[in-house]
Amino acid sequence: DALPIYAIVLQNCFKFIDALANDILPVYGDEIYPTPYGTVVLDFNSEKGLVSVEIGKEQLGYFTDFEDGTNCSSDGMYCDFRDVPDKLKEVLLSL
Numbered sequence: 001d002a003l004p005i006y007a008i009v010l011q012n013c014f015k016f017i018d019a020l021a022n023d024i025l026p027v028y029g030d031e032i033y034p035t036p037y038g039t040v041v042l043d044f045n046s047e048k049g050l051v052s053v054e055i056g057k058e059q060l061g062y063f064t065d066f067e068d069g070t071n072c073s074s075d076g077m078y079c080d081f082r083d084v085p086d087k088l089k090e091v092l093l094s095l
Contacts, residue, residue, distance in 0.1 A: 002034035
């Protein structure tokens with residue numbers, strides 16, 4: 001039931017993935033899929049749990065599902081997708 005992905009969302013995905021590489025974050029996306037909202041979700045998994053990131057036109061949101069229960073989330077934060085927000089960087093590094 002996904003909508004077509006907006007071109008700006010695809011551009012933001014590429015910027016975000018490039019920002020991950022620039023920060024040398026040792027994470028790999030296990031799943032990438034479109035949503036019914038025209039956004040894209042990138043899921044990062046490890047034995048410690050999951051970080052799920054949703055990329056939109058102007059915002060990104062995320063939530064965690066860690067085995068140890070130390071979870072956090074953000075419903076949406078404005079960003080330019082050229083840098084990984086500090087809190088998200090922290091949770092990705094903890095995977």
